[in-house]
Amino acid sequence: MFRSLATHNYRLWFIGALVSNVGTWMQATTQNWVVLTDLTDNDAVAVGTTMALQFGPQLLLVPVSGWVADRFDRRKILLVTQTALALLGLSLGLLLILGDPQLWHMYLFALMLGIINAIDAPARQTFVSDLVDEHNMSNAVALNAASFNAARMLGPAVAGTLIVLVGAGWVFVINAFTFLAMIAVLMNLRLDELRKRPKKQAQRGQLIAGFRYVGSRPDLVVIFVMVFLLGAFGLNFPIFSSTMAVEFGRGAGEYGLLSSILAIGSLTGALLAARRPRARMRVIILSAGGYGLAAAVSAVMPTFTSFAISTILLGFTSVSMLTTANGYVQTSTDPGMRGRVMALYMAILMGGTPVGAPIMGWVANQWGPRWALGVAAVTALLACLIGLGWMVLAQHLRLARRTDSPWRLRVVHDGADLPAEEDVVPEQFSDAIAETTPITLPKLRPAPPRSGEGPRDPGARP
Numbered sequence: 001m002f003r004s005l006a007t008h009n010y011r012l013w014f015i016g017a018l019v020s021n022v023g024t025w026m027q028a029t030t031q032n033w034v035v036l037t038d039l040t041d042n043d044a045v046a047v048g049t050t051m052a053l054q055f056g057p058q059l060l061l062v063p064v065s066g067w068v069a070d071r072f073d074r075r076k077i078l079l080v081t082q083t084a085l086a087l088l089g090l091s092l093g094l095l096l097i098l099g100d101p102q103l104w105h106m107y108l109f110a111l112m113l114g115i116i117n118a119i120d121a122p123a124r125q126t127f128v129s130d131l132v133d134e135h136n137m138s139n140a141v142a143l144n145a146a147s148f149n150a151a152r153m154l155g156p157a158v159a160g161t162l163i164v165l166v167g168a169g170w171v172f173v174i175n176a177f178t179f180l181a182m183i184a185v186l187m188n189l190r191l192d193e194l195r196k197r198p199k200k201q202a203q204r205g206q207l208i209a210g211f212r213y214v215g216s217r218p219d220l221v222v223i224f225v226m227v228f229l230l231g232a233f234g235l236n237f238p239i240f241s242s243t244m245a246v247e248f249g250r251g252a253g254e255y256g257l258l259s260s261i262l263a264i265g266s267l268t269g270a271l272l273a274a275r276r277p278r279a280r281m282r283v284i285i286l287s288a289g290g291y292g293l294a295a296a297v298s299a300v301m302p303t304f305t306s307f308a309i310s311t312i313l314l315g316f317t318s319v320s321m322l323t324t325a326n327g328y329v330q331t332s333t334d335p336g337m338r339g340r341v342m343a344l345y346m347a348i349l350m351g352g353t354p355v356g357a358p359i360m361g362w363v364a365n366q367w368g369p370r371w372a373l374g375v376a377a378v379t380a381l382l383a384c385l386i387g388l389g390w391m392v393l394a395q396h397l398r399l400a401r402r403t404d405s406p407w408r409l410r411v412v413h414d415g416a417d418l419p420a421e422e423d424v425v426p427e428q429f430s431d432a433i434a435e436t437t438p439i440t441l442p443k444l445r446p447a448p449p450r451s452g453e454g455p456r457d458p459g460a461r462p
Helices: 006-040 044-061 062-071 075-096 102-133 134-165 168-188 204-216 218-234 235-246 251-275 281-300 306-330 334-352 353-367 367-395 427-435
Strands: 400-401 409-412
Touching: 006 044, 006 075, 006 102, 006 134, 006 168, 006 235, 006 251, 044 062, 044 102, 044 235, 044 334, 044 353, 062 075, 062 102, 062 204, 075 102, 075 168, 075 353, 102 134, 102 334, 134 168, 134 235, 134 251, 134 306, 204 218, 204 334, 218 235, 218 281, 218 306, 218 353, 218 367, 235 251, 235 306, 235 353, 235 367, 281 306, 281 367, 306 334, 306 400, 353 367
Parallel strands: none
Antiparallel strands: 400 409
16 A cells, blocks of 8 residues: 555655645635635635636646646756745735735635646646656555545644634745745655656647547546546535535534545545555546435535534545546556646646536525535536446446356456556557457476586576
8 A cells, every 4th residue: 555655755755745735735724714704704606716716727727737747857847836835825824914815815816826736736746657666656646645635634624723723824824834845855855766757859739739649548538527527516625615614503613624524535545546556447437426425415414513424425435536537547648648648637627616616606605505515416426427338338338147156247348448457558569459369378387407407596587
């Protein structure tokens, strides 16, 4: 489960990311609570608008951000973006402490945060592939998600406590200093142990090459559609948690607690994904369906305690899907295209928020947060059905009787390439392998020793 931590560079990265992610979750929790309760009168649409401004730039800048991640030194990119994020958080914190904040200040902050993150996210996601070897990449991606969700358990609860004790502005100031951990890690990595990427000459059409690559991969198109549906309408946890906390008559502390309880399931899902040897399409599809069922259960919980417990399932199923999808995309994508494809993936995931968050906020305002959770359940089940439909039509998925027991069934498929379902093969060999018929080689016996020699060492190099 933790095999990637044996690598020195990844171990440093994991520790720095954990500290920085705690601060990020503190800031995200505080930002949404300030908008909902301090700058508006429980206006869920304002929270949705803030989320839209924060995640919209990732959709608009995807051609540029992916190209930057593939073209330039990712470590240097992250040094610049992490420093910018620290200064931005410090500025807003000082405004909340010393100034007279208005709603438009928070909107402007969210927009600037989104622009910086549009460059930071693909570089940060793909930098993991520079820290570990190809065989540990899926594990490293899953441990990244585990770090993110372990921080999610602590950050919101700490934020809720600090809002009550010292005020929201100090939360942003503290988060600004947590970025120093990531900056220190980037400065102290062993550069000679980073995986080298072949440098490519600048060519025309590189900015849209990621779109062409994804368009040629039906499996990636299906994943991106599923991720968009879940990201746009299902993963609006700030809206769900804040409005449900208000409906149950609770305050900032309980709102932060909801996010931390949800993270228990998220962390569990990420760690289980880390145990799997590779990312599989079927896990993505089943997790999407599981999230739909979990959202439906949460929507009908009668008390704050029962709702809080139900969010564990929301966290588990959503992170199981997203972590597996992330690993599938990274491990099955050509290394030279990985930055652009991951930028498109992050844009689809985060860029769906400008579409879905205001709609979900409006639903929560008009009919209540339970109906918003119901919409999330329907869209997640729709995503599951899209994945199943593709498996049935394109992969010829079907039920078959087991040979050892005719009364038991198993799921089989006939055909097409599923790069992450089996060991990933280099792109230049994939067509040849697809056209060949599998053969069985006879077992090779050790050569007899030559005259005058002792028995041949079976481990010796021939």
